[in-house]
Amino acid sequence: MTTIKSTAAQMADALAAGSITSVELTQQHLDQIERVDSAVHAFLYVDKEGALEQANAVDVKRKQGDLLSPLAGVPLALKDVMAQKGIPTTCGSKMLEGWRPPYDATVVTKLKNAGVVILGKTNMDEFAMGSSTENSAYGPTHNPWDLTRIPGGSGGGSAAAIAAFEAPLAIGTDTGGSIRQPAAVTGTVGVKPTYGGVSRYGLIAFSSSLDQAGPCARTVLDAALLHEVIAGHDQRDSTSINAPVPQVVKAAKKLDVKGLKIGVVKELGGEGFQAGVLNRFHESLDALVEAGAEIVEVSCPTFDYALAAYYLIAPSECSSNLARFDSMRYGIRIGDDGSRSAEEVMNLTRHEGFGPEVKRRIILGTYALSSGYYDAYYGSAQKVRTLLMRDFSAAFQLADVLVSPTAPTTAFKIGQNDNDPLAMYLNDIATIPVNMAGIGGMSLPSGLADEDGLPAGFQIMSPAMKDDLMYQVGGTLEAALLSRWGAPLLSQAPVLAGK
Amino acid sequence: MALSYDQAVEKYEPTLGLEVHVELNTKSKMFCSCATEFGASPNTQTCPVCLGMPGALPVVNGKAIESSILIGLALNCSVAPFSRFARKNYFYPDMPKNFQTSQYDEPICVNGYLDVEIDTDEGIKQFRVEIERVHMEEDTGKSLHVGGATGRIHGADYSLLDYNRAGIPLVEIVTKIVGGTGKYAPQVARAYVTELRDILRSLGVSDVKMEQGSMRCDVNLSLAPASSGTLGTRSETKNVNSLRSVERAVIGEVIRQSNRLDAGERIVQETRHFLEESGQTRPGRSKEQAEDYRYFPEPDLVPVVPDSAWIEQLRATLPEKPSTRRKRLQQAWSVPDKEMAAMVNAELLDVVEETISLGAEPTRARSWWLGEVSRLANEREVAATSLITSAQIAEVINLISNGELTDKLARQVVEGVIAGEGTPREVIDKRGLKVVSDDSALMVAIEAAITAQPDTAERVRGGNIPAAGALIGAVMKATGGQADAAKVRELLLKHLGQG
Numbered sequence: 001m002t003t004i005k006s007t008a009a010q011m012a013d014a015l016a017a018g019s020i021t022s023v024e025l026t027q028q029h030l031d032q033i034e035r036v037d038s039a040v041h042a043f044l045y046v047d048k049e050g051a052l053e054q055a056n057a058v059d060v061k062r063k064q065g066d067l068l069s070p071l072a073g074v075p076l077a078l079k080d081v082m083a084q085k086g087i088p089t090t091c092g093s094k095m096l097e098g099w100r101p102p103y104d105a106t107v108v109t110k111l112k113n114a115g116v117v118i119l120g121k122t123n124m125d126e127f128a129m130g131s132s133t134e135n136s137a138y139g140p141t142h143n144p145w146d147l148t149r150i151p152g153g154s155g156g157g158s159a160a161a162i163a164a165f166e167a168p169l170a171i172g173t174d175t176g177g178s179i180r181q182p183a184a185v186t187g188t189v190g191v192k193p194t195y196g197g198v199s200r201y202g203l204i205a206f207s208s209s210l211d212q213a214g215p216c217a218r219t220v221l222d223a224a225l226l227h228e229v230i231a232g233h234d235q236r237d238s239t240s241i242n243a244p245v246p247q248v249v250k251a252a253k254k255l256d257v258k259g260l261k262i263g264v265v266k267e268l269g270g271e272g273f274q275a276g277v278l279n280r281f282h283e284s285l286d287a288l289v290e291a292g293a294e295i296v297e298v299s300c301p302t303f304d305y306a307l308a309a310y311y312l313i314a315p316s317e318c319s320s321n322l323a324r325f326d327s328m329r330y331g332i333r334i335g336d337d338g339s340r341s342a343e344e345v346m347n348l349t350r351h352e353g354f355g356p357e358v359k360r361r362i363i364l365g366t367y368a369l370s371s372g373y374y375d376a377y378y379g380s381a382q383k384v385r386t387l388l389m390r391d392f393s394a395a396f397q398l399a400d401v402l403v404s405p406t407a408p409t410t411a412f413k414i415g416q417n418d419n420d421p422l423a424m425y426l427n428d429i430a431t432i433p434v435n436m437a438g439i440g441g442m443s444l445p446s447g448l449a450d451e452d453g454l455p456a457g458f459q460i461m462s463p464a465m466k467d468d469l470m471y472q473v474g475g476t477l478e479a480a481l482l483s484r485w486g487a488p489l490l491s492q493a494p495v496l497a498g499k
Numbered sequence: 500m501a502l503s504y505d506q507a508v509e510k511y512e513p514t515l516g517l518e519v520h521v522e523l524n525t526k527s528k529m530f531c532s533c534a535t536e537f538g539a540s541p542n543t544q545t546c547p548v549c550l551g552m553p554g555a556l557p558v559v560n561g562k563a564i565e566s567s568i569l570i571g572l573a574l575n576c577s578v579a580p581f582s583r584f585a586r587k588n589y590f591y592p593d594m595p596k597n598f599q600t601s602q603y604d605e606p607i608c609v610n611g612y613l614d615v616e617i618d619t620d621e622g623i624k625q626f627r628v629e630i631e632r633v634h635m636e637e638d639t640g641k642s643l644h645v646g647g648a649t650g651r652i653h654g655a656d657y658s659l660l661d662y663n664r665a666g667i668p669l670v671e672i673v674t675k676i677v678g679g680t681g682k683y684a685p686q687v688a689r690a691y692v693t694e695l696r697d698i699l700r701s702l703g704v705s706d707v708k709m710e711q712g713s714m715r716c717d718v719n720l721s722l723a724p725a726s727s728g729t730l731g732t733r734s735e736t737k738n739v740n741s742l743r744s745v746e747r748a749v750i751g752e753v754i755r756q757s758n759r760l761d762a763g764e765r766i767v768q769e770t771r772h773f774l775e776e777s778g779q780t781r782p783g784r785s786k787e788q789a790e791d792y793r794y795f796p797e798p799d800l801v802p803v804v805p806d807s808a809w810i811e812q813l814r815a816t817l818p819e820k821p822s823t824r825r826k827r828l829q830q831a832w833s834v835p836d837k838e839m840a841a842m843v844n845a846e847l848l849d850v851v852e853e854t855i856s857l858g859a860e861p862t863r864a865r866s867w868w869l870g871e872v873s874r875l876a877n878e879r880e881v882a883a884t885s886l887i888t889s890a891q892i893a894e895v896i897n898l899i900s901n902g903e904l905t906d907k908l909a910r911q912v913v914e915g916v917i918a919g920e921g922t923p924r925e926v927i928d929k930r931g932l933k934v935v936s937d938d939s940a941l942m943v944a945i946e947a948a949i950t951a952q953p954d955t956a957e958r959v960r961g962g963n964i965p966a967a968g969a970l971i972g973a974v975m976k977a978t979g980g981q982a983d984a985a986k987v988r989e990l991l992l993k994h995l996g997q998g
Contacts, residue, residue, distance in 0.1 A: 101552065200556060205554070205799075208798035324553070328660070329595065370793060
């Protein structure tokens with residue numbers, strides 16, 4: 001029987017077989033949201049009517065015998081960073097409170113065309129800046145594994161929605177790890193496709209050269225199914241790659257890694273990594289060896305500088321990207337009482353509308369781009385980026401994919417890093433190099449850490465536009481671990497008390 | 500005693516620098532598909548991209564790239580094999596993203612030149628103006644400040660914003676410093692902008708209407724003591740919006756700066772505004788500190804890498820240069836330098852060429868446009884070409900050539916056409932302006948004249964040909980001026996045995 005705990009692939013099969021309608025399936029998820037979201041707070045907005053309307057439209061088409069896309073009728077949660085026409089889109093910021101975009105992001109258009117039912121918008125760190133979803137102007141999201149802990153960030157809402165069975169699928173965006181780190185700490189799967197693989201049109205920019213939308217799911221195959229819906233060239237995004245989408249669904253179903261070389265990155269897994277996280281990582285490597293892969297060690301010495309370079313490039317781009325939030329055309333406007341100049345109103349609005357982390361990064365970036373400092377900061381960071389790419393190229397000469405733990409630790413307590421932004425930034429130490437190089441990265445559950453019984457993540461990195469390789473390795477590892485565990489990892493999560 | 504212009508240029512050597520902004524006449528904007536039509540209702544030609552909506556992304560207009568390359572080629576520039584857009588960051592309400600997408604240190608075309616000729620007392624002189632760069636950027640929106648005394652943002656009651664112009668493609672053409680012009684600096688500046696406008700018009704890439712702002716000029720000028728070989732501090736006079744104003748702005752700045760220098764004062768490097776009424780400039784609002792635009796490469800766009808075969812294809816389509824054309828026409832029509840210069844200055848070259856191509860005799864075509872039509876146009880303070888078409892003038896000239904009209908009658912026909920009485924043919928019919936060319940009708944008048952002046956007739960018979968003038972005059976009088984004087988002369992002399 002199809003329940004909210006089924007995989008998206010199972011739901012799709014049941015819908016196709018007619019054993020459940022999309023309206024029924026959507027209603028089940030709306031009920032679960034109603035039951036648990038007051039505790040989890042994964043959603044900022046639930047579009048009940050819109051979702052049921054979309055679901056009904058798919059049911060009607062199916063009845064008529066129309067040719068439908070594989071995920072037609074399956075519900076999904078959309079990170080609030082994506083513009084959806086007529087639906088409140090806040091980016092987790094007070095700045096955009098009440099704004100309803102006049103247009104759909106390309107990802108949203110593709111989801112709608114595929115008949116995927118959009119349940120609502122999920123919580124996130126303000127403008128996708130953070131690793132805990134605590135920076136949301138609308139309050140934090142809670143990790144379904146332990147409601148006192150963070151669900152990762154910035155896409156904590158999307159990951160938590162999936163872990164809490166509020167949705168089988170979600171869209172996330174990943175600038176430095178915002179899909180993968182939440183996946184790791186919630187025991188779910190998250191994929192950052194190759195930069196340019198999925199259109200950024202309608203994705204509210206944090207750092208344009210790093211941002212990439214991708215799928216969040218409970219299984220590798222589900223992620224692959226969603227990946228193929230949203231990927232592909234888009235004329236509206238100049239940086240989108242005009243090439244065929246890698247066949248990730250086929251790769252996820254391969255369940256074979258014989259002859260593949262798996263490169264363990266020496267620099268990602270030493271100091272600062274929680275022992276239990278490392279234990280699960282090494283077990284996963286053993287599982288891959290058993291499945292026929294060859295493990296090699298690779299060194300990427302520039303990775304040590306990746307975090308520092310990232311915190312120059314991302315803030316620099318964000319300082320410019322967020323300049324448009326000036327109260328003139330959309331969003332909130334503060335202090336426009338007729339006595340103040342446009343400049344004063346802009347200042348007041350930005351003062352009130354942006355939270356502290358966003359301001360911190362705007363200031364960092366403004367400084368890094370300033371004349372006299374540009375070469376030392378932004379210029380040097382771009383050089384590091386080039387060196388990182390060379391490290392990756394060299395490593396991919398030795399291995400088909402690279403692997404590491406996704407995040408150094410399991411989920412930490414809400415509030416734990418309130419006064420230590422640097423400790424917060426370190427969460428992304430293993431995920432950031434992937435964004436800096438524009439390649440693909442996936443996180444899937446590797447088990448529960450010994451110390452705290454919380455999920456740990458295993459990261460697979462694949463060369464640009466070879467996203468299929470990480471799905472192949474991820475699918476194989478997932479199957480191997482599932483047979484050891486006997487049941488999906490999420491079945492060990494505590495049952496959330498319903499309303 | 501203040502220095503006059505002539506005294507100023509004896510003491511000081513002017514150095515020019517000219518920056519010309521040209522709105523391209525592409526159908527759509529630089530980075531989106533919005534229309535670019537001039538004069539549309541406010542904010543009707545906008546979309547999420549040119550309004551800087553969250554999530555919207557730019558896509559470069561290929562036609563704008565093509566136009567920019569054509570401009571570069573026509574200005575003898577080299578086309579950069581790799582050029583990039585950059586963001587110029589500053590806050591202003593009419594700039595939707597609060598950064599302008601422009602080219603900075605990697606422009607599309609560099610290092611060209613334009614030869615210009617000026618008409619002086621010492622004859623035609625040629626100057627080479629070297630071009631530093633041709634780069635692309637987007638225009639801003641327009642602000643209308645309502646209330647307050649100045650029409651400027653400070654002191655206004657409120658401001659209205661029209662984003663129709665936001666994102667219209669602009670090309671900026673920047674000269675290197677132009678020295679060695681001596682007292683001719685104003686004419687060189689004007690000749691350069693004129694020649695540039697003619698080239699842009701011949702390329703068909705812009706409307707080049709200075710009065711509508713589709714071509715705008717900033718004039719940089721500095722003075723140094725004559726023969727000192729040094730460079731002085733420059734002022735930048737913004738938005739000089741007619742050819743005549745370019746010349747006047749240079750004169751105005753030479754006089755202002757020379758008098759300051761003579762008084763032992765310093766020239767401040769600043770932006771100034773041209774005052775159309777007085778021909779002088781006033782300082783712009785002084786900036787408390789130097790602007791720091793924090794330029795960095797635009798991450799939302801890919802570099803412009805034009806294919807060299809394409810560049811050669813475009814080069815092959817370049818139209819004849821206006822200067823080459825002038826030389827060709829001058830030679831073909833055998834026109835003296837002064838008359839050619841007069842036609843060029845009066846912007847009559849196109850209509851004269853058209854008139855001739857419609858079969859009109861070249862000398863008559865020139866003298867009609869430059870003479871009678873220009874005179875009538877000056878009286879009415881309008882452009883000659885707005886009064887009458889080249890086809891109408893050609894028709895009148897052809898009627899003169901085949902003897903159907905005299906010059907005197909033709910002037911009446913032209914007057915009639917301008918007064919809206921119809922085509923030349925219709926005016927002739929309505930006003931009854933036909934030349935009397937019927938020999939027998941003329942012979943009657945000739946006989947009458949001979950009878951009236953028998954002594955004069957006798958002198959002509961005796962070989963005194965000039966005496967025939969009195970008889971011809973009498974015939975012309977008798978026919979009300981509608982006879983062809985040459986024809987009358989021919990018939991008369993023949994009749995008196997002198998033909």
